[in-house]
Amino acid sequence: MIMTIGSLVAIVAIASSIADDDLQDSEVVYGEDFADHAFVSIPINGVIMGDRSSTSDWLELLSESGVVYGYEVKDQLRKLAEDDEVDGVILEINSPGGTIFGSQAIADGVEYYRDKANKPVVAFISNMAASGGFWSAVSADYIVADAGTMVGSIGVIFGPLKYYDGVKSEDGGVFIGGVQTTGGIETEYITAGTSKDLGNPYRRLTSEERAHLQTMVDGSYDQFVTYVAERRKIDAGQIRSTIGALVYDELQAKELGLIDWHGNKESAYDLLASKADVAPDDYKIIRELSPDAILQSLFARASFVSGRQASSPLCSLQSSVLAFYGATTVQCGR
Secondary structure (H helix, E strand, C coil), X not given: CCCCHHHHHHHHHXXXXXXXXXXXXXXXXXXXXXXXXXXXXXXXXXXXXXXXXXXXXXXXXXXXXXXXXXXXXXXXXXXXXXXXXXXXXXXXXXXXXXXXXXXXXHHHHHHHHHHHHCCCEEEEXXXXXXXXXXXXXXXXXXXXXXXXXXXXXXXXEEEEEEEECCEEEEECCCCCCXXXXXXXXXXXXXXXXXXXXXXXXXXXXXXXXXXXHHHHHHHHHHHHHHHHHHHHCCCHHHHHHXXXXXXXXXXXXXXXXXXXXXXXXXXXXXXXXXXXXXXXCCEEEXXXXXXXXXXXXXXXXXXXXXXXXXXXXXXXHCCCEEEECCCHHHHCCC
16 A cells, blocks of 8 residues: 555545544453453453554554554553443553553552452463563563463663774665764663663763663663562563573463463463463453554554554653563664
8 A cells, every 4th residue: 555645644634633532432352241249351462552642643554563552551550540340451462562660550550450450460462472471461460471472572672783894875754764983883772681682873882881781781670570570470580591581482481480371362262261260151241442442453554654664652751671572672673
């Protein structure tokens, strides 16, 4: 599908105005409408950001990956804690992670819900819960992972930092740009976590700068490891030395204690019902719908601008410490 810049901007403007109406509805995604008990499903799909101020509307809509806002999930959980008609919550996660504060906001929301409502929370992982996605999953009382799922990546990353050796010329524009060098381009990462691979691109880092960044990354990593160790009852030393920042399939994750069970979505729903003392044939799963989710799906299929796919919302945060699995350079087309 080929779109001109003008038509694309016009459609984004219309889409944004629709989303701003804040229309919201819900649907039953599992079970019967007449069931006596209800659980709420909260999707955590795609890159985890903090709030809408951290990304632009057009970039969110055009992003290949979905976007979830941690503070919006937190607000939803706080409201659900006051709803006596809801018997529990299931987080349905497919995320490579994202910002630390967005992931922590989800965890804080789950903690508030659990303490206030005293009702169970289950995390169901399909495809991936890595880095910040796993941070969010760990907040639940129980974690179930589907077949073929990647779990873990307990680490944080900053960067990348690039160094252009001997710049001859550069050109740029809204969508394209380039730099010519005599000595090539170097990319450097500051990492924490075994196997977990960071800004001025025109000079190398000094040893003092590198040490400062490493201290900052280590602090975020300590926070991540401590949280996983406390929630999953795993020794912090084992996380650092053995588990590291690798991802694992659902069988390995179960063996390492990163999840509780491996099973399909229906088994996760039944687990939630059993923990809430609800009969397996007397509950329904409800999910809230909003225009944002629909529009994001539509624009993901039309996200080619001058023949090039739009960048991830994370591209504006490459100077932040992230709980993200994967290379941000790939996400940003560099």
